[in-house]
Amino acid sequence: MSVFEENTNPTNNYKDIQQLTAEIEAIKEELILKTELLKMKKKQFLAPSEISRYSRQMILPEIGIEGQKKLKASSVLIVGVGGLGCPSSMYLTSAGVGTIGLVDYDIVEINNLHRQLLHAEANCGMRKVESGKLSLERINQNVNIVTHDVQLDGHNSIEIFQHYDVIIDASDNLVTRYIVNDTCVKTGKPLVSGSAIQCDGQLAVYNYKGSVCFRCLHPKPQPPETVGNCSSAGVLGPVPGVIGVLQAMEAIKIITDHPNVLYNNLVVYDGGDCDFKKIKLANSKRKGCICTKQPEEISIDTDYELFCGSKANDKVKSINLLQENERLTVLDLQKYVSENEPILVIDVRKKVEYDMCHLPFSINIPLDDLKTEQSHSQLIEKINLSYTKIPSLITVCRRGNDSQRAVMELKKKSILKNKVNWIKDVIGGLHEWSKQINTNFPIY
Numbered sequence: 001m002s003v004f005e006e007n008t009n010p011t012n013n014y015k016d017i018q019q020l021t022a023e024i025e026a027i028k029e030e031l032i033l034k035t036e037l038l039k040m041k042k043k044q045f046l047a048p049s050e051i052s053r054y055s056r057q058m059i060l061p062e063i064g065i066e067g068q069k070k071l072k073a074s075s076v077l078i079v080g081v082g083g084l085g086c087p088s089s090m091y092l093t094s095a096g097v098g099t100i101g102l103v104d105y106d107i108v109e110i111n112n113l114h115r116q117l118l119h120a121e122a123n124c125g126m127r128k129v130e131s132g133k134l135s136l137e138r139i140n141q142n143v144n145i146v147t148h149d150v151q152l153d154g155h156n157s158i159e160i161f162q163h164y165d166v167i168i169d170a171s172d173n174l175v176t177r178y179i180v181n182d183t184c185v186k187t188g189k190p191l192v193s194g195s196a197i198q199c200d201g202q203l204a205v206y207n208y209k210g211s212v213c214f215r216c217l218h219p220k221p222q223p224p225e226t227v228g229n230c231s232s233a234g235v236l237g238p239v240p241g242v243i244g245v246l247q248a249m250e251a252i253k254i255i256t257d258h259p260n261v262l263y264n265n266l267v268v269y270d271g272g273d274c275d276f277k278k279i280k281l282a283n284s285k286r287k288g289c290i291c292t293k294q295p296e297e298i299s300i301d302t303d304y305e306l307f308c309g310s311k312a313n314d315k316v317k318s319i320n321l322l323q324e325n326e327r328l329t330v331l332d333l334q335k336y337v338s339e340n341e342p343i344l345v346i347d348v349r350k351k352v353e354y355d356m357c358h359l360p361f362s363i364n365i366p367l368d369d370l371k372t373e374q375s376h377s378q379l380i381e382k383i384n385l386s387y388t389k390i391p392s393l394i395t396v397c398r399r400g401n402d403s404q405r406a407v408m409e410l411k412k413k414s415i416l417k418n419k420v421n422w423i424k425d426v427i428g429g430l431h432e433w434s435k436q437i438n439t440n441f442p443i444y
């Protein structure tokens with residue numbers, strides 16, 4: 001009976017609906033299968049336009065038609081769409097890797113742009129993965145760009161990693177390095193690891209053809225105070241550029257089965273001297289390392305931040321070392337300045353940072369220098385020469401953490417007793433000044 005014929009029996013109607021639903025489901029499944037098969041066929045086939053596009057690299061015997069098909073059928077996950085992730089993803093997208101996954105939790109900021117070339121001025125404030133996807137799609141529409149707008153942790157990493165063939169660690173912190181390494185070991189993925197800070201960079205391939213993993217070399221994390229990041233230590237843009245491009249190169253070599261993938265070696269780049277060193281690593285795994293275990297024995301349900309004693313991002317957490325009455329707001333500071341109160345504002349950042357930008361009424365004594373006798377005599381001299389009334393001391397820094405340490409340091413010094421009224425710091429530091437008082441004041 002056709003469904004268009006009138007049927008007055010409700011039981012028959014119900015049966016018809018059931019039958020039709022089952023038929024629709026069967027057609028749907030068939031369609032999904034056909035689409036998947038079509039996708040697979042497409043991956044194994046290079047269109048004439050693709051042959052033209054990739055011809056310069058396909059001419060190389062290392063790539064050829066088979067290598068290009070392998071690139072097209074492959075997927076690479078890039079953890080971090082920053083200084084390393086931008087160049088590596090640009091080269092891999094241009095090379096015709098079929099799927100590129102981008103992981104990042106952050107937004108584009110103006111201070112990213114000197115090294116993170118996927119992002120543009122107009123994209124400041126946008127999610128990095130979205131900005132990256134837009135730029136990569138402009139480079140090559142044939143590549144499927146997948147975004148993962150999350151902060152990687154031991155709970156979400158396996159689900160993400162399992163869909164990719166090669167993982168690129170383009171992160172900027174130790175916590176993420178351990179999460180990426182352990183997940184690669186557990187899921188059996190090769191890891192192309194890179195790092196860059198100031199003028200120096202490093203490159204290594206881990207967990208490839210039975211090679212060592214990151215943990216074999218670093219079973220225990222370095223103390224947090226010895227590990228810098230680009231936010232505090234700085235980085236020259238081309239340095240992550242060099243390392244990110246090399247990461248793309250190693251990923252291409254892995255995908256195309258190149259015989260000389262950089263495993264069991266570490267490349268160290270000194271941008272200042274323009275020097276590359278290749279250091280041979282132990283070619284056997286460290287005894288007891290997680291990479292010697294079976295995947296099911298490896299647990300990544302770990303508190304990695306606790307293990308490393310540091311955080312998985314470079315956002316500086318505000319600390320509270322002082323009592324509430326030992327702290328001022330930026331509005332208080334502005335009031336003291338406008339009312340010509342006898343205050344001495346000490347900016348405790350490094351000289352190079354003070355030279356970049358500072359409050360015109362502040363003097364610079366870096367926190368480390370505040371601990372020296374010389375700085376105290378400097379202070380006393382300044383107070384004696386410049387003030388008719390006993391002044392108050394106000395310390396300021398980038399975000400309001402070091403300024404608290406400076407207050408504690410200054411309060412220890414008996415030489416300042418009777419020379420100053422009170423000593424306080426500014427909550428939120430220059431970042432807060434920029435937000436609330438003068439939006440033209442540079443944030444970095």
Ligand SMILES: [Zn+2]
Binds near residue numbers: 214216285286
């Ligand atoms: Zn290992």
